[in-house]
Amino acid sequence: MRPQTAQKIAGALLWAAALLTVVTLVVILGYIFMNGMHKITWEFLTTEPESMGAKGGIYSTIISTVIFTFVTLLIAVPVGIAAAIYLTEYTKRSWATKIIRFGTEALAGIPSIVFGLFGFAFFVILLKPITGGWSLASGSLTGACMILPTLIRTTEEAIKAVPNSYREGSYALGATKWQTVSRIVIPTALPAILTGIILGIGRIVGETAALLLTLGGSLYIPTKLTDPASTMSMHLYKVAMEVGAMDMAFGTAAVLIITVFFINMSANWIMHLMRKKTTA
Amino acid sequence: MKKEQREKYYKLMLLASAMVALVVIVLIGGFIFKEGMPVFAKYGLGNVFWGRKWQPSSQIYGLWPMVVGTVYITLGSLVIGVPLGVLTAIFLAELAPKKLVSLVIRPAIELLAGIPSVVYGLFGMTTIVPVIRKIARSIPAYADEPTLSSGYGIIAGSIILSIMILPTVINVAEDAIRSVPREYKEGSLALGATHWQTIYRVIVPAASSGIMAGVVLGMGRAIGETMAIIMVAGNAPIVPESIFSSVRSLTGNIAIEMAYSSGEHTQALFATGIILFVFIMIINSLAMFLAKKEVG
Structure with missing residues (x-):
């Protein structure tokens, strides 16, 4: 084959790969919205789930997701920022920082279900007198451990800049x-x-596996830290797999995607503002 | 409090925060091994790891079906996801018009990475699974076997996972390709090579360890994924005999049975966690090693 022909074929192949990646996303989004968009009404968003989520809305899971996210950030953000400050401003390269860094990197790769096992053994069982067993506290502490590496890494980058x-x-x-x-x-x-x-929020909102083992899964809005709760992602899993109410699942999925979309948008928007400020 | 004292106090506080991540990883390892080891000790590590039967109700804890299931689904996802991901990464680093990248492709990859895994699961079980079911039912040998013709199984799991690992593979591979020194490319082009010859003879080989790091990280993501797999893989704890077979992953084993397990059964699920933990540690160490290797 002539090099020029190979070049053309390869170019087409690379375009096709990138196109396929984008098309995949469009298909997934399109399919979820097609099946879920009509579910999203004011009523769906503001009424409580009935009969395990087969009927009614998803109000309590939305509120629980917000509360859960808030508590998780409240735990993780101070620790994450402080850790990043220490790693960037207070240490030279020593064996101690090397170990800390290794721990942070290793933590980032741990699967969420393993976090779930840990959260179950530590927060739900061992610390039950404090956390109340399966509860908002146990779920948030587990979630905080999960987003810690992301927070530390992004804060480090920010400080280095x-x-x-x-x-x-x-x-x-x-x-x-x-x-x-x-x-x-x-x-x-x-x-x-x-x-x-904000990117950490995205991860928390989508998290499910670890929460199945720690958050409890109650469909009531938690009023204290020791109450169990259920996030939108958990709810989606339960209505799709256990209740079999696919329309409710699609509705919840559409709400989740819109949420993630807004989270990404606002993260990009802040970055955009920053770049403008630094180049101006 | 004196100024110097206060400074010392702040430093100590920051150090304590920095230690949290390390403490957590030690605690995770500690708790999982503490809870899971008794099962290995009682039945023998080999018997549990290579045991082909998982029947907690009669105290038979063989994890081999889940090990094989995880490996098959992961390999399947790499077969589809890696070529697509690496080609897309090359496209982004070498070919793509800047506007197209920043306005379309980059946001698309970010969104792919942000979609919760339960949503991928829901998509898979309502689109891919029915198609595979149709194909399986048209194969006479499979039509009457419920674990082969349900549509849930290795193929569905692999396809969904291949999409989910795309952002990881693309981002890491693209960084690797972009970090190849300009001179390499210029030298090759100056010798009269076409752009494509330069890409696959010079740039990709130079970035190969970084690209491999992306592949290995994608693999880690695939092994660790839970929700989407549960929703499309069928979850039968049997050693698969065909790519149409229903399978259960290590992660799925834990997530599905944790809710109703107790006593030794729970310990066996923690033992599943140990296997998973060890797999992931090996894979991530490999990825870290590859990522730190110099270009060249």
């Missing part, structure tokens, strides 16, 4: 290390950190 001259300027004015970090570095890195947090 802060120009050194900022820090030097601060030190030159007599500020201490902590003052420099807390008043100069973190505020500058904040938009990028926020992007990381």
Whole structure:
């Protein structure tokens, strides 16, 4: 084959691969929306599920997802940001940071069901007097462990992107290390950190396997940390696999996709604003 | 409190936070081994790992069907997902018009990565499974076997997983391709090679360890995936005899039975977790090793 012919064929193949990737997404989205969009009504979003979710709406699972996400972030964000600050601002390359970094990377690869097993053994069983067994507390603590690596990594990147001259300027004015970090570095890195947090939200909203083992799965809205709950993703699984109410499953799936879409959009929007600010 | 003291206190607090991730991974390993080891100790590691029968009601805990199931589904997903992912990555790094990437392809990949796995599962069980069921029922030898003709099984699992690992494979492979030094490409083009010759003789070989890292990470994702697999693979705890067979993954074994298990049965599920944990640790170490290898 002439090289020029090979080049043409290869080019077509590469275009086809990229096109297939995009088409796959369009097909999945199109199919879910076609089957689920008509389910999304005001009533669907604001009434409680009835008979295990076969009838009614998904109101309590939406609220539970919001509460669960909020509590999980409340636990994970401070720890994640503090860890990233330590790893970027306070240490030189030592064996201690190497081990910490290895732990963070390893944690990122652990499958969610294994987090679920751990959460079950530790938070649900061992810490039952505190967490109340299967509960919002157990689920959120498990979820927090899961998003920690993502948060640490994105925050590290954000902090590394802060120009050194900022820090030097601060030190030159007599500020201490902590003052420099807390008043100069973190505020500058904040938009990028926020992007990381938003991406973390996406992961929490879609999480299911670990929560099946820790969150309890009640269809009531939790009123305290020791109450069980059920997120939209868990609810989708249950109505599709156990109840067999496919229309409800498609409706929930459509709501989930729209949620993820908005999460991605806002993360991109913040990044876009940032780039504008830095290039201006 | 004095300034220096306060600084020390803050540093300690930050160090403690940095240790959390490490502590969690140690706790995860610790708890899973503590809960799962008794089953290995009682029945023998080999008997559990290679045991072909999973019957918790009569205290038979053979994990081999789930090991094989996981391996088959994962390999199947790589067969479809890797070529598609790597070609897309090459396209993005070498060929794609910038506008097309930033406005269409990149957001599409992000969205693919963001779609919850239960949604993939729902899509799979209502589109792919019925098609495979139809095909299986048209094969006379399979038509009357419920575990072969349900449509749920290795093929459906592999197809769904291949889509789910795409973002991982594409992103890591693209980074690897982009990090190949410009001079390599320029040198090759200067020698009169076409763009395609440059891509597959120079750029891809130079980026090969990074591309492999992407493949291995995708593999890790496939092995660890739970919800989508449960919803499309059929979950019969049997060693598959055909690619139409219903199979259960290691992850599925845990997720399905945890809700009603107790006592030794629960321990056996933790033992399943140990196998999974070890698999993932090996795979991720391999990926880290590959990712850190120099280009060249």
